[in-house]
Amino acid sequence: MTKGKLLKTAIILCLAVLGIWLYKYSPRKIEFMGYYDKIGAHRVNDLEKLGSALKYFDAIELDLVYQAETNILDVNHPPAPSIGLDFSEYMAALGTEHPFVWLDIKNLDSTNAEGVLKRLNLTVEKHNFPKEQILIETRFPEKLSLFSTEGYKTSYYLKQSLHKLKPSSLASEIEKIQKVLTDQPAVAISTEHFDYEILQQHFPKRTKYVWCLRHSKIGDFRIVRTLLKDESVALVLTRYNPF
Numbered sequence: 001m002t003k004g005k006l007l008k009t010a011i012i013l014c015l016a017v018l019g020i021w022l023y024k025y026s027p028r029k030i031e032f033m034g035y036y037d038k039i040g041a042h043r044v045n046d047l048e049k050l051g052s053a054l055k056y057f058d059a060i061e062l063d064l065v066y067q068a069e070t071n072i073l074d075v076n077h078p079p080a081p082s083i084g085l086d087f088s089e090y091m092a093a094l095g096t097e098h099p100f101v102w103l104d105i106k107n108l109d110s111t112n113a114e115g116v117l118k119r120l121n122l123t124v125e126k127h128n129f130p131k132e133q134i135l136i137e138t139r140f141p142e143k144l145s146l147f148s149t150e151g152y153k154t155s156y157y158l159k160q161s162l163h164k165l166k167p168s169s170l171a172s173e174i175e176k177i178q179k180v181l182t183d184q185p186a187v188a189i190s191t192e193h194f195d196y197e198i199l200q201q202h203f204p205k206r207t208k209y210v211w212c213l214r215h216s217k218i219g220d221f222r223i224v225r226t227l228l229k230d231e232s233v234a235l236v237l238t239r240y241n242p243f
Contacts, residue, residue, distance in 0.1 A: 059100035113143035
């Protein structure tokens with residue numbers, strides 16, 4: 001191979017690598033085309049990322065940990081160390097913007113639900129943020145009705161990798177989910193896109209919130225397009241890596 005051909009090949013390879021790298025950071029991926037209003041940014045846990053995400057997304061997701069001893073909703077995803085960002089400060093940074101806010105409250109359970117609700121109400125009302133624009137998500141759904149009654153959207157964070165369970169274990173998990181949904185008709189369900197087809201089979205009309213962070217296989221793209229077209233899917237989270 002001549003030096004000219006080697007140089008041309010090297011340039012093409014460099015451009016291909018650059019294109020893949022840029023696509024990784026792009027908030028406008030091809031598989032989401034036509035449904036960008038249904039896409040939200042995942043794990044927007046600091047103010048710098050928030051400012052960037054609001055330029056491209058109408059919805060954001062963040063993680064909270066309720067600190068009962070200080071009565072604070074800390075913006076944090078354990079085991080990462082806290083950066084000391086209070087949810088009230090986060091809400092203040094939104095100003096007059098009202099994106100859809102998906103709250104994954106990591107330690108919300110029956111023991112602290114009332115404290116979380118009280119603190120959340122104080123924060124939301126202080127910043128005049130509409131409750132119907134907020135989703136409360138937790139792995140412990142027993143007290144979600146408290147939040148639904150107050151006007152928040154709510155979702156049961158399901159056990160992961162249902163598609164890997166044996167039939168008997170899957171049947172047991174589906175029965176557990178069904179009981180929660182029967183007891184709390186206002187509660188939605190949320191999971192990763194790998195389990196979408198199972199949920200669509202058993203809960204076709206239930207509102208769904210889905211995150212799609214690892215979709216590298218060709219078959220995954222088909223699932224992504226299918227769930228975006230599904231009217232029962234309210235929102236899809238994507239990984240967002242600002243430059």
